[in-house]
Amino acid sequence: MSGDLPVFDRARRQVWPGLVDLHVHLDKGHILPRCPNPSADFEGALAAVRPDREVRWTDDDIRRRMDFALRCAYAHGTVALRTHLDTAQDDPERSWRALAPVRDAWAGRIAIEASALLPISHYGDIEYGRRIADMVARHGGVLGAVVYPDADADALLDRVFALAAERGLAVDMHVDETLDPSVDAVDRVLDALERTGFAGPVTLGHLCSLSSRPACEAERSMARIADLGVAVVSLPLCNLFLQDRVPGRSPRLRGVAPILELAAHGAAVSIASDNTRDPFHAYGDLDLIEVFRAAVRLGHLDLPVAPWPAAVTSTPAAVIGAGGGRIAVGATADLILFSARRFDELIARPQADRRIVRQGREIDAAAPDFSELDDLDDRA
């Protein structure tokens, strides 16, 4: 039945479907060498990125960094991803223009979906908000926002959902990326969903303060997330890097969303990479197996671990709608072959010897060398 396709004998070894990374930032990736974040906190990251974006993010610069990051993801076994794209007021389409040919070039290897990244306050300008939503629709993207506590949050959220509904767009928001227990923007989003009756797909990322808010409040929010069918995505590596960062003091808190409780309420929980080698997260390589192994240990996802590979495969695949993320008769043979037989073996080692099969054939699974990007670092 296999025709001329190779046969892999993997008796007793783990075989996973291709990975789906629901939340990355391809346009920011790999700027860290020229754009450090001396405080390594969230405010420091915002301040560091802006001048780099305005001065250095030419089409060529963005495309080369995106292509590098995609080669990393491909080598590690990723088949689809959603990238947030900085949608900044000085040139909102900058990253979208850069991505378009990259996405075409990668079709068939990694399916790429893009989501707009801008502060919710920017939707306060009605004309500008329309312009952003039209641009996102033109690019086949997802409408997004970073929801900060804002006196006008309710009206702004209603506007975002209306813009998305008018154009048939999905929505993806960064929410509550803080351990301040008074921050509960997730509830403003859920209120707006109920008020507007928005029926399209909604994804919320981060949700760090769910881990620091009073438990009964957080439980209520999580039950609503599940009831309203909102997909959530936890970004543990980036949260570990930025959250509870205080100069000269060791971190006490993990900053990771309460993944177990969200799942217990019935929410669709994905786990994703977020930033890689940029001021928001200095490390990472778009390796979802690294993220998975860390998440299991950080989030105590091991009692039992069996449901959790879905958080980096079939669950995010269903959100993106790109297919993949499952092993089935008739499905494309996009597979990861591990030497590990059991989960304890898989989590014990980085799985650097994994073999990647795409459309039934093994690929060269080597990540590119960082030195390829040396000429993009113009600090000298």
Ligand SMILES: [Zn+2]
């Ligand atoms: Zn993000």
